[in-house]
Amino acid sequence: MRTILKHLCSCLEKGKAAVLATIVDSSGSAPRSHGTRMLYCYDGRLIGTIGGGELEGKCLVRARELL
Numbered sequence: 001m002r003t004i005l006k007h008l009c010s011c012l013e014k015g016k017a018a019v020l021a022t023i024v025d026s027s028g029s030a031p032r033s034h035g036t037r038m039l040y041c042y043d044g045r046l047i048g049t050i051g052g053g054e055l056e057g058k059c060l061v062r063a064r065e066l067l
Contacts, residue, residue, distance in 0.1 A: 004039045007047045016042040019063035023050055042067060 004020070011018040023036045032051040039047040040063035050056050 004037050004048050007039055007041065007045070011041055017067050018042060019066050021050055021059045021063065040064075040067070 008018055008020060019040045021038045021040070023032055023034050025034055026032070032049070036050050037048055038050045038056065038059065039045075040060060041047070046060070050059060
């Protein structure tokens with residue numbers, strides 16, 4: 001968590017965009033629990049993971065659209 005926040009602060013200090021994805025709820029069997037975060041930076045860096053798979057892939061596509 002500290003690593004993600006450190007990188008987020010670094011992006012913001014530079015005036016650069018970043019997208020923070022957070023799992024807010026899950027049900028059944030899931031690779032990660034609520035509160036798990038992933039940061040996608042303006043330069044394409046990915047910090048952390050929300051578990052991989054289809055969910056993470058969809059989040060990356062959406063993060064690129066937002067940036």
